[in-house]
Amino acid sequence: MDRPRKDERPDYKTWKDIPLTPVCNFTTIKGNPTGGWRTFRPIVDMDKCIKCGICWQDCPDAAIVWEEDHPVWLYSHCKGCGICARECPSDAIEMELEVKI
Amino acid sequence: MAGKKLPLPEEELMDPGHVGCLGCGGCHAMRYTLKATGPRTIISIPACCWAVMPGVYPNTCFNIPHINTAFEVTAASISGIRAALDARGIEDITVLGWAGDGGTADIGIQALSGMVERGTKAMYIMYDNEAYMNTGIQRSSSTPIGAWTTTTQVGKVRDYKRAPKKNMVEIMVAHGIPYTATANIAWPKDLIAKVKKAMAVDGPSFIHIFAPCPTGWRYPPDRTLEIARMATHAKIFPLYEVENGVYTVKKFKKEASISEYMMMQGRFRHLTQEEIGSISESVVRWYDKLLKFELMTQEE
Ligand SMILES: Cc1ncc(C[n+]2csc(CCOP(=O)(O)OP(=O)(O)O)c2C)c(N)n1
Numbered sequence: 058m059d060r061p062r063k064d065e066r067p068d069y070k071t072w073k074d075i076p077l078t079p080v081c082n083f084t085t086i087k088g089n090p091t092g093g094w095r096t097f098r099p100i101v102d103m104d105k106c107i108k109c110g111i112c113w114q115d116c117p118d119a120a121i122v123w124e125e126d127h128p129v130w131l132y133s134h135c136k137g138c139g140i141c142a143r144e145c146p147s148d149a150i151e152m153e154l155e156v157k158i
Numbered sequence: 159m160a161g162k163k164l165p166l167p168e169e170e171l172m173d174p175g176h177v178g179c180l181g182c183g184g185c186h187a188m189r190y191t192l193k194a195t196g197p198r199t200i201i202s203i204p205a206c207c208w209a210v211m212p213g214v215y216p217n218t219c220f221n222i223p224h225i226n227t228a229f230e231v232t233a234a235s236i237s238g239i240r241a242a243l244d245a246r247g248i249e250d251i252t253v254l255g256w257a258g259d260g261g262t263a264d265i266g267i268q269a270l271s272g273m274v275e276r277g278t279k280a281m282y283i284m285y286d287n288e289a290y291m292n293t294g295i296q297r298s299s300s301t302p303i304g305a306w307t308t309t310t311q312v313g314k315v316r317d318y319k320r321a322p323k324k325n326m327v328e329i330m331v332a333h334g335i336p337y338t339a340t341a342n343i344a345w346p347k348d349l350i351a352k353v354k355k356a357m358a359v360d361g362p363s364f365i366h367i368f369a370p371c372p373t374g375w376r377y378p379p380d381r382t383l384e385i386a387r388m389a390t391h392a393k394i395f396p397l398y399e400v401e402n403g404v405y406t407v408k409k410f411k412k413e414a415s416i417s418e419y420m421m422m423q424g425r426f427r428h429l430t431q432e433e434i435g436s437i438s439e440s441v442v443r444w445y446d447k448l449l450k451f452e453l454m455t456q457e458e
């Protein structure tokens with residue numbers, strides 16, 4: 058689009074004359090599957106899990122959701138940083154190398 | 159819904175899919191902060207990693223309105239947002255400025271100083287990854303003494319950062335700000351409590367959040383919270399708040415070694431034990447001074 062010439066530009070006197078502008082339109086970035094970045098996959102051993110919620114709390118990607126009373130990993134978005142595995146108090150999570158099947 | 163009680167509020171205002179690096183401490187800082195503020199919040203972010211992380215327009219990882227602003231004007235922009243809300247008679251919105259250490263301690267400091275001096279009701283958060291990370295790990299005035307960055311390259315002449323870290327909380331105290339605090343992503347409940355306190359202040363508030371950066375600090379991404387915890391246990395990053403001039407320092411029984419903290423990160427690995435020794439002395443000196451400030455101001 059060409060930039061309007063000076064005499065064509067709107068003549069705003071006060072802020073009230075400025076048209077409403079969207080600040081952001083809430084299209085979520087959830088559609089961006091950052092799981093593709095992952096080299097190591099966190100795998101939980103539910104027998105060891107004490108359902109404390111630490112992994113859910115500590116994930117920088119909000120890639121663990123809490124269902125009923127236990128954590129569920131969103132592998133579509135988990136980047137494999139390994140924080141959940143390191144912080145889990147009962148050592149229930151292993152990081153396993155991703156393999157293409 | 160949680161069958162068992164989760165450790166933090168459940169609502170997520172930061173969606174997955176953002177493009178922060180693996181294990182980015184800045185993401186913990188944001189996620190916890192928004193859990194505290196809730197959805198009635200407008201956030202303004204200047205150039206920094208967090209300007210990029212939400213995603214490419216029209217996508218965003220935020221479920222709150224977000225304004226991208228120029229590097230130096232975070233505090234001016236939130237002053238304007240507050241003025242606009244006031245003009246429209248809207249009172250129940252938290253106005254949040256969110257900038258990096260470069261955007262706060264360096265280029266944004268005059269706008270911040272002006273906002274605090276005017277007494278604008280807004281919350282300003284500096285998430286501190288101790289360098290200009292978004293542009294490739296250049297030194298900032300918040301980079302700690304001893305650190306390697308791409309502009310303090312060490313090498314044969316040992317040109318690591320020589321100047322000490324600028325203390326933003328003390329600069330805020332000097333302004334007579336009603337509420338300022340440090341927070342650390344390794345203590346999310348404490349962080350959330352501090353953000354809630356800042357929201358309740360009828361005036362400006364400033365929170366300095368310690369947010370380790372695996373990419374720039376040169377450590378494996380799974381260690382982010384471990385390193386964050388060590389920084390506070392080693393007293394390198396003390397947790398304290400200053401409410402109307404009165405200091406409260408959080409005390410910990412647990413201690414960590416400064417040398418161990420430093421040796422876990424590539425950015426400090428060139429330092430000799432003597433150099434670490436003199437850094438440790440300055441850490442202890444500052445912590446002791448803080449305790450004296452606490453004693454002095456609590457007595458008044
Ligand atoms: C006026 C201006 N100068 C320089 C830049 C380039 N720039 C963009 S982000 C950035 C670094 C930001 O560092 P910091 O505030 O610490 O945030 P971080 O990226 O570390 O999260 C720089 C220098 C800019 N956008 N605007």
Ligand code: SF4
Pocket residue numbers: 101105106107108109110111112113128144145146147148149150
């Ligand atoms: S941190 Fe470990 S024990 Fe706690 S909920 Fe997660 S997997 Fe289970």
Ligand code: SF4
Pocket residue numbers: 099115116117118119120121130134135136137138139140141142181
């Ligand atoms: S590996 Fe990292 S990104 Fe993946 S679920 Fe665990 S903490 Fe989240």
Ligand code: SF4
Pocket residue numbers: 177178179180181182183184185207211287291292370371372373374
């Ligand atoms: S460079 Fe550091 S602060 Fe920036 S997104 Fe990556 S980990 Fe986070």
Ligand SMILES: [Mg+2]
Pocket residue numbers: 258259260286287288289290291298
């Ligand atoms: Mg920075």
